[in-house]
Amino acid sequence: DAMVIQNPRYQVTQFGKPVTLSCSQTLNHNVMYWYQQKSSQAPKLLFHYYDKDFNNEADTPDNFQSRRPNTSFCFLDIRSPGLGDAAMYLCATSRDFNAGLQSRPQHFGDGTRLSIL
Amino acid sequence: SQQGEEDPQALSIQEGENATMNCSYKTSINNLQWYRQNSGRGLVHLILIRSNEREKHSGRLRVTLDTSKKSSSLLITASRAADTASYFCATDGGSNYKLTFGKGTLLTVNP
Numbered sequence: 001d002a003m004v005i006q007n008p009r010y011q012v013t014q015f016g017k018p019v020t021l022s023c024s025q026t027l028n029h030n031v032m033y034w035y036q037q038k039s040s041q042a043p044k045l046l047f048h049y050y051d052k053d054f055n056n057e058a059d060t061p062d063n064f065q066s067r068r069p070n071t072s073f074c075f076l077d078i079r080s081p082g083l084g085d086a087a088m089y090l091c092a093t094s095r096d097f098n099a100g101l102q103s104r105p106q107h108f109g110d111g112t113r114l115s116i117l
Numbered sequence: 118s119q120q121g122e123e124d125p126q127a128l129s130i131q132e133g134e135n136a137t138m139n140c141s142y143k144t145s146i147n148n149l150q151w152y153r154q155n156s157g158r159g160l161v162h163l164i165l166i167r168s169n170e171r172e173k174h175s176g177r178l179r180v181t182l183d184t185s186k187k188s189s190s191l192l193i194t195a196s197r198a199a200d201t202a203s204y205f206c207a208t209d210g211g212s213n214y215k216l217t218f219g220k221g222t223l224l225t226v227n228p
Contacts, residue, residue, distance in 0.1 A: 004159075006159075040220075040221075040223075041220065042205065042218040042219055042220050042221060043160065043205075043218050044218075045215060045216070045217075048215070090159055090160070092159075092160075102147040102148055102167075102209065103147060103148050103150065103165075103209035103215070103216055105150065105162040105165055106150075106160075106162060106216065107162065108159035108160045108161070109159050110157075110158050110159045111157075111158070111159050113157075
């Protein structure tokens, strides 16, 4: 089945130690998104790629970076994780939006839960 | 912010009952979407309703949209224990494709 896969499901890192989360998709979707979701809160968009074009949200901390080497893979790099970065990180994909810039359904992976020691 | 707000924040019902969740938003939209999230899992898309639609059905789900009141509701009929999850509405802001999610309603269906 076509899907969005995130690895690992659980990641523990030390305060200040760089960490990379990965996402792969078999849907061949143009758009890939990274969200941060803290406990009992709404998912918050960090950034997205439309093909190779990177789009950062204005309030995403500089500590967060992303790479998309090809259509199928996307990575979230946290350069110096702080305690406040402990959260669930969700990757999602969608087909490119239609001519009216209308949103499409997004397909989510099961997330990576990041803990900071 | 155009963030949607779901109401209620939590809802507990018995199996077989209907569950209604509401969503309000602040700005104009092209589409409104509803998602389900089981504990510790990713979000699953349930239904998309366009701004020119008033009602949409999918299986046991019924979604309504009132753009004059900037509100939407999600009705789950004949609920099952497996419907226990958080439900989020998401809006696209009317001018772009990015989604802004509400805070969600935690639905518990007791067997």
